[in-house]
Amino acid sequence: MNAESAIDVRGMTKRFGGRTVVDHVDLQVHTGQIYGFLGPNGSGKTTFLRMLCGLLRADDGSGRVLGYDVIAESDAIKREVGYMTQRFSFWEDLSIEENLDFVARMYAVKNRRATVRESIAQLGLAGRKKQLAGELSGGWKQRLALAACLIHKPKLLLLDEPTAGVDPKARRDFWEQIHQLSAEGLTFLITTHYMDEAERCHRLAYISFGKLLADGSVDDVIAQVGLTTWSVSGPDLPHLAEQLRTQPGVQQAVAFGNALHVSSDDATALKQAIAPFQHPPYDWREIPSGLEDAFISLMEGSKDNFTP
Amino acid sequence: MTRHPKFSFGRLRGIIVKEFTQMRRDRLTFAMMLGIPLIQLTLFGYAINSDPRHLPAAVVLADRGPYGRTLLYAMKNSTYFNFVEQVATEKEAHNLLARGEVQFVINIPQNFTRDLLRGDRPAILVEADASDPVATGNALGSLGNVVNTALQQDLKGSLASLNATDGPVDVQIHALYNPEIVTQYNIVPGLMGVILTMTMIMITGLAITRERERGTMENLLSMPTRPSEVLIGKIVPYIMVGYIQVGVILVAAHFLFHVPMHGSIILLLLVALVFIAANLAMGITFSTIAKNQLQAVQMTFFVFLPSILLSGFMFPFRGMPPWAQVIGEFFPLTHFLRIVRGILLKGNAFNDVILQLWQIALFALIALIIGVKRYRQTLD
Numbered sequence: 227m228n229a230e231s232a233i234d235v236r237g238m239t240k241r242f243g244g245r246t247v248v249d250h251v252d253l254q255v256h257t258g259q260i261y262g263f264l265g266p267n268g269s270g271k272t273t274f275l276r277m278l279c280g281l282l283r284a285d286d287g288s289g290r291v292l293g294y295d296v297i298a299e300s301d302a303i304k305r306e307v308g309y310m311t312q313r314f315s316f317w318e319d320l321s322i323e324e325n326l327d328f329v330a331r332m333y334a335v336k337n338r339r340a341t342v343r344e345s346i347a348q349l350g351l352a353g354r355k356k357q358l359a360g361e362l363s364g365g366w367k368q369r370l371a372l373a374a375c376l377i378h379k380p381k382l383l384l385l386d387e388p389t390a391g392v393d394p395k396a397r398r399d400f401w402e403q404i405h406q407l408s409a410e411g412l413t414f415l416i417t418t419h420y421m422d423e424a425e426r427c428h429r430l431a432y433i434s435f436g437k438l439l440a441d442g443s444v445d446d447v448i449a450q451v452g453l454t455t456w457s458v459s460g461p462d463l464p465h466l467a468e469q470l471r472t473q474p475g476v477q478q479a480v481a482f483g484n485a486l487h488v489s490s491d492d493a494t495a496l497k498q499a500i501a502p503f504q505h506p507p508y509d510w511r512e513i514p515s516g517l518e519d520a521f522i523s524l525m526e527g528s529k530d531n532f533t534p
Numbered sequence: 535m536t537r538h539p540k541f542s543f544g545r546l547r548g549i550i551v552k553e554f555t556q557m558r559r560d561r562l563t564f565a566m567m568l569g570i571p572l573i574q575l576t577l578f579g580y581a582i583n584s585d586p587r588h589l590p591a592a593v594v595l596a597d598r599g600p601y602g603r604t605l606l607y608a609m610k611n612s613t614y615f616n617f618v619e620q621v622a623t624e625k626e627a628h629n630l631l632a633r634g635e636v637q638f639v640i641n642i643p644q645n646f647t648r649d650l651l652r653g654d655r656p657a658i659l660v661e662a663d664a665s666d667p668v669a670t671g672n673a674l675g676s677l678g679n680v681v682n683t684a685l686q687q688d689l690k691g692s693l694a695s696l697n698a699t700d701g702p703v704d705v706q707i708h709a710l711y712n713p714e715i716v717t718q719y720n721i722v723p724g725l726m727g728v729i730l731t732m733t734m735i736m737i738t739g740l741a742i743t744r745e746r747e748r749g750t751m752e753n754l755l756s757m758p759t760r761p762s763e764v765l766i767g768k769i770v771p772y773i774m775v776g777y778i779q780v781g782v783i784l785v786a787a788h789f790l791f792h793v794p795m796h797g798s799i800i801l802l803l804l805v806a807l808v809f810i811a812a813n814l815a816m817g818i819t820f821s822t823i824a825k826n827q828l829q830a831v832q833m834t835f836f837v838f839l840p841s842i843l844l845s846g847f848m849f850p851f852r853g854m855p856p857w858a859q860v861i862g863e864f865f866p867l868t869h870f871l872r873i874v875r876g877i878l879l880k881g882n883a884f885n886d887v888i889l890q891l892w893q894i895a896l897f898a899l900i901a902l903i904i905g906v907k908r909y910r911q912t913l914d
């Protein structure tokens with residue numbers, strides 16, 4: 227067992243009534259890493275996180291979280307993990323202060339009062355600590371939830387879409403804080419649907435229909451997908467996109483601002499497919515594939531695998 | 535899940551504080567706390583009648599002659615009386631009556647046969663536990679007739695002259711514990727049990743389903759809490775609610791309905807604690823079984839209706855068929871009703887109520903254990 231691993235699990239599987247929702251997922255996350263967990267809606271991200279912290283019983287799988295057995299020692303894991311649920315799950319009829327105080331009591335935090343006070347000050351909510359959590363705006367709820375998850379100084383944070391619905395400035399602040407904490411040795415497993423956030427992670431995993439399809443650094447993931455992308459600009463791009471999509475060698479034709487990104491994992495077939503359109507007024511350039519192109523390709527590919 | 539963290543009083547306290555705070559902000563709880571007692575007290579001004587038979591009776595038979603026995607035989611034949619004990623002294627008989635083991639004590643004095651034959655019109659004394667007047671009413675009503683017709687058949691020929699116009703025997707009836715036979719004296723203390731049953735089960739029945747419906751359960755379960763901490767933490771604040779209701783009902787019983795209070799109020803409050811805990815434990819157990827708040831409310835009524843019908847609140851317990859009595863014995867309300875009426879109307883002391891009390895305590899314990907076992911620590 228690698229002492230450097232905060233998470234090291236193999237074969238994690240969850241079935242709901244015969245449907246396999248997480249299918250033998252292996253994942254290794256080093257201590258201090260920020261690990262991004264991506265995948266389309268319903269791909270099993272939340273289910274996977276819940277299995278890690280003992281909220282769902284895994285049907286199969288083994289391994290360790292923070293050195294504890296992921297199946298047998300979930301009580302010990304709970305004490306050292308902070309889990310932020312996808313949907314706001316603090317008590318809306320308790321105030322900000324009461325929520326934090328409750329969490330602190332549940333984890334038997336030392337110097338509870340001082341810790342809570344500090345946490346409120348850090349949130350910048352000292353003046354509103356008596357406000358009910360239910361009255362906060364969506365973004366503020368997210369911030370409160372994060373503060374509550376951190377109050378017992380966990381070693382590992384499992385954050386399920388922590389920035390959904392948060393404004394850009396607050397998101398930037400949030401990521402600043404994450405990087406700072408990671409530098410102090412905290413480990414993060416974060417699910418997100420935002421590409422810019424994915425790029426801020428040290429490593430990524432991509433899951434679709436419960437199966438892990440790619441993992442590694444941003445460049446690794448792009449390389450694993452092996453995509454070739456051409457950018458084309460010119461007049462009436464929507465019409466061009468429509469024509470290109472009917473070509474067998476083209477897997478994606480997606481508008482990006484004033485250009486169209488055309489990509490495929492078969493470079494030669496793509497070249498043949500676009501040849502008839504490579505004339506003025508169109509301007510073609512081969513470009514490095516982006517993360518989003520890679521993910522969309524993965525999504526399309528897995529759909530083919532799963533629809534009979 | 536193999537190694538549980540130790541039960542922590544710190545965490546228990548945290549949960550109690552949280553529940554108190556939430557309760558304070560929840561208007562519905564307050565409405566239930568005061569509204570239900572007031573509505574029920576107003577509604578139940580009447581009782582539903584019934585004609586119970588085979589009521590247990592004890593006999594103090596001092597007469598040596600045949601007519602004492604003739605009398606008892608006739609009373610038995612009337613199907614109202616079921617002689618379960620023959621005791622030597624009146625004191626023993628009174629103990630049976632106080633503990634509720636018999637409904638009547640029949641005293642047939644020494645020399646009853648001799649006095650009867652002499653034409654002295656001897657008296658027999660029937661003492662009745664009238665704390666539930668509906669239960670005793672018909673039996674007492676029939677008594678004079680039963681006794682005198684029985685003797686008329688025997689007193690024939692030369693003895694026929696003894697059949698005076700008033701009847702050969704003077705039947706004296708003493709209604710104990712509720713001499714004026716006021717129905718409210720029986721109903722109002724009973725209402726205390728009914729109201730507590732309904733509100734306590736319902737309030738806690740919602741406690742866990744609410745967390746589940748609001749999505750806060752996921753958060754609670756991700757923390758290192760133990761089921762027993764969560765369940766007990768959710769029960770404790772509502773004990774206070776229960777006591778407030780007890781207070782409201784006692785005040786109403788005293789000032790509005792003038793119910794006599796012969797026993798110790800302290801003892802009553804102690805018994806109420808056990809009874810409240812039993813209902814809260816039952817509610818919290820429902821809460822772990824129900825999938826949503828609606829189901830929790832339905833389950834509450836599933837228990838509430840049979841317990842008011844079969845506990846002796848609605849109909850006299852002894853008037854129910856045996857199978858219904860067996861079911862009735864399972865409800866904490868049945869035992870609580872006996873205790874409350876015993877304390878308030880008969881002045882029962884701790885020794886008199888302990889027999890009923892431990893059954894309520896046992897029920898509370900079993901309900902809580904089932905709740906703790908049923909409480910799922912995962913979301914599956």
Ligand SMILES: Nc1ncnc2c1ncn2[C@@H]1O[C@H](COP(=O)(O)OP(=O)(O)OP(=O)(O)O)[C@@H](O)[C@H]1O
Pocket residue numbers: 242247265266267268269270271272273274312914
């Ligand atoms: N308790 C449950 N019972 C039955 N099916 C469930 C349950 N929880 C989740 N599922 C199913 O499992 C699948 C994966 O759900 P999950 O919530 O893990 O997806 P996700 O990747 O988090 O999606 P999203 O990005 O929308 O949050 C979905 O198809 C969902 O319907």
Ligand SMILES: [Mg+2]
Pocket residue numbers: 271272273312386
């Ligand atoms: Mg999710």
